[in-house]
Amino acid sequence: MNIIGISAFYHDSACCLIKDGALIAAAQEERFSRLKNDPGLPVKSFKHCLKEGKISINDVDRIAFYENPVKKLSRQLWCGYNYLDPELTKKMDPRRPEKEIRDKLGYEGKIEFVDHHLSHAASSFLFSGYESSAILTVDGVGEWATTTYATGEQNSIRIMEEVCFPDSLGLLYSAITNYLGFNVNSGEYKVMGLAPYGKPVYLDLLLKVIKPGTNGQFSLNMDYFDFTSGTRMFTEKLEALLGNKPRKKESELLAFHLDIAKSLQVLLQDVLLEKSKYLHSITGKENLCLAGGVALNCVANGYILRNGPFKRLFVPPAANDAGGAQGAAAVVYCQLSGKKISTSPLKTTYLGASFSDKEIEIVLKNTSLKGVSYQGRREELLNETAKRLADGKVIGWFQGRAEFGPRALGSRSILADPRNPEMRDRINQMVKKRESFRPFAPVIPEEKCAIYFELDHPSPFMLETCSVKPFHDLPAITHVDNSARVQTVNRRDNAMLADLLSAFEKITDCPILLNTSFNVRGEPIVNSPADALICFSVANLDALVIGDTLIDRNQFQIDELNKLINCFDSTWVPVRTDRGVYTFI
Template sequence: MKILGVSAFYHDSAAALLRDGVILAAAQEERFTRKKHDSEFPRAAIDYCLAEGGLTLGDIDAVVFYDKPFIKFERLLETYLAFAPRGFESFRMAMPLWLREKLFQKDLLRSEFKQWAPDFDWQNKLLFCEHHLSHAASAFFPSPFDEAVVLTMDGVGEWATTSVAIGRGNSLTMQQEIHFPHSLGLLYSAFTYYCGFKVNSGEYKLMGLAPYGQPRFAGLIREHLIDVKADGSFRLNMDYFDYCTGLRMTNARFDTLFGAPARKANEELTQRHMDIAASIQQVLEEVVIQLARGLRKEYGIPNICLAGGVALNCVANGKLLRDGAFNDIWIQPAAGDAGGALGAALAAYHLNKGQPRIRRNGSHDAMQGSYLGPAFVQSDIEQRLTAAGAKFSVLQDEALIDTCAEGLADGKALGWVQGRMEFGPRALGGRSILGDPRSPTMQKTLNLRVKYRESFRPFAPSVLREDAAEWFELDTDSPYMLLVADVVNARRRSMTAEEEALFGIEKLNVPRSEIPAVTHVDYSARIQTVHAETNPRYHALISRFKAQTGCPVLVNTSFNVRGEPIVCTPEDAFRCFMGCEIELLAVGNCLLRKEDQDPALKLDYKNAFELD
């Protein structure tokens, strides 16, 4: 049985393909169109999935969309009626789009798919899955658990913003929901907006900024903005928010509460903004942990799965794991809307079609390391790079690993394009920029000279799974970079009294451990454990770096500049390589050195993309 899942028309459009319950392919549209968070119908992602499966659309048994547009339209209409006459202007602006596209989305989807198969049986084979059920299915069905509580938290689906389901075998039953406008995701996004970052993309910045501040506004948030019950359920005080009726997230009353208007994107970040970030991060963590404790008490199930945009808050995830309310935790790596495409397909296969789950031995999940995107054979790589004007040498596997490890140990930044592209927002050693974590200048160098982004943003360590506990306070799998833990005390550097007294961004350049490039100002790190079973070549590179340096850790950041989607093809990688200050690039077995390239091909990537 072959099922195609699709998410589109909000943000992060994607497609995913199942064959007999096995995930064959999944990818976001942005990687092909090169438009960050592309929300258009995912034509290129669907083309890729079908090609990867060797299929035409006529071979597909069901096409499943990740939410139910009519119910979403109902929520929009009821919200405006509830708040009338406030918000008429945004209602007037939104309604034509909804009437033209969203309300009649079934017809829109049919017309889009006609280019692949005009005679496809849309009446019976086009299915729709509720938004939070898509998220829940994406979290539970690929997980290693036979039974789990499934907690989904995001901005909003149709009505639900937070939902609880119970997964057992091939069943998944929705149990509880919190409805719009009461939303943890929208609360966090409101502070993202208030601190001057883009909603739906800048939440990572807010999380990265939080450790530079003190949570001195947390009491204000608890007292005025959110009412949390003993079981973790919550309500927001809508007097402070405008997202129901207006064209912005917060309002003048919110500004008064926090003592200033929202920061503009080009304004300086102050200690106050850092303290606000620390405050909302602390409150978010408290609510997530309280929710989890309530669910463990109510259902008694030892495992929890997470999905939805809030599940990408890896700091909260790490604290939830350490809290111990649940014995084990599994998070869908594509936890946002892109993962809804996969979840919709899985829900159709197991729930609509009644098919059993494939039993998995051991602790590894069904996501295959999330390496579900395109790969390129060596001959194709060479042809593509040659056509792009690249100068390269072709090395055997051992020589490539040796040369790259030596370059990293010498302090060079390495573009690493190997195997299948990752599905989800994180680069996991398939489309990565790598560096030496021992360098005290690597974090700042990568941010300012390679990524062209704010200097405060942290980088993640990739560590050999077998060595993780010797370097970090984590001895469990974290293959998707979705858990934060501290560097172990033995690897930390003692701070001087002067260094301890520093505040805010002044802390940035103080080395805190043996691996300062991946140690945040609070000694934390967003950890990826690397497994030989899912990415043998990346595991081999880190192993060779360890043999040369004694350090089983690399800096790993996504292969892109700020505002650009992660690279997909060899050509994407070469363009980015020529547009920033990476010294080495390995694509398959091709090795490129910056000094060998034609200077005429150098690009101005610093200003090529909109700020993220």
């Protein structure tokens, strides 16, 4: 049985394949199209899934779409969107998903529509490995729901209660993100990273914009918000409440902005903790599954686990809308087969595109790059890479299948020495070309994590934060509040990276590397060898390890950039600027 899952038409469009209960492939369309947060139908990701599954379109038994477009239309009409706008009318058409799936993918079989929050819940619970669990889904908005409380048993999910639009924790966080001058649907993570620099002195003011409710309910004071105009998400009353005009993009960050970010983060954490306690009280479960875009707030995740009643927590690596494709496919598979997903618990996110050494060699031969091939000499390649890292080099790392989800998990990464106090600023300013306050994550062997971090369980998906233990000087990956967003690895799931950590430890006595995504600001994480070579040049990296080849910066001529763009059918494009218009449809 082959089930294709699709999420599309808002942001983070993606496609996945579940084959006989196993998750075979999954990818966001942006990796192929090179358009950040690409909302379009994931045509290229669909082709990738068929290729990885070794099937044709005729072998697809069902396509599962991650939301119900008819239910969604009722909310859009309630919002009063301008239905005379032809472009907006096209986007709101509930027949659009089926029409594009038929026309652009050529699929003639049956399409199942799965409610948005059920898709999210399934993307977590059905891949958690738990027999039974409470499930909390929190995002901006699906059809109507913004927060849902559910239980999972075996291969079924029951939603017990929901909070509906416009009352939304996700939209509240996005509105303040917008107020702080960051982009909605991507800048929320910047606000999370900014928060530790501030103090929660505006918490009492922000509490005026949200009203507590009974059970799992809450409501927003809509005097402060505007979720329908498409220009900005807050009103002048919010400006008056906070006492300042909104920050302009790219302008200086003042103490006021830091304090607002901190106050917002504390508000989110406190509400989520309260609601998780409520969920525990009505379910009595020991396990908690989180899903939805808000579940990517790894600071809040760690806070809930440390301070809440649940013993165990699972968050899928693609907790955002991309993961809705995975959840929708899982729901349909379970309904049709009556069986559980055989891939649970989810062990890896390496579900994207891969390229053989031969394919990489062909790309390299189309340039005049002077890399050194270590084919058949893997240990030597890792030792040479570790030496460069120990010498303070910043290295691009391109190995195996691409990750599924918004974070680098060791396949398309930029790696560096975490002990170097200048490394974080260097990578932020010269390599990633992003804000200096942004933290970086450590990657460490699973068995050594507890030596360095206050974390007593594996964290393979980088979805919770913890404290760095005393007496470990790791300035490049330690945030201002002494926290770190840890990724643990083992040889079963990523032998190449695990062995590199071992090689680095032999030289430095440190089993940890700084790990950040292989991209520059505004661009998706690299996908193909051509993408990697171009980003290598643009990001001013010192070396690139691509397959079994190591390329040093001094072997890379700057005019290679133009040759790469001209020679390859690469979809890489220069950094784009956002339009600054947000319409939640």
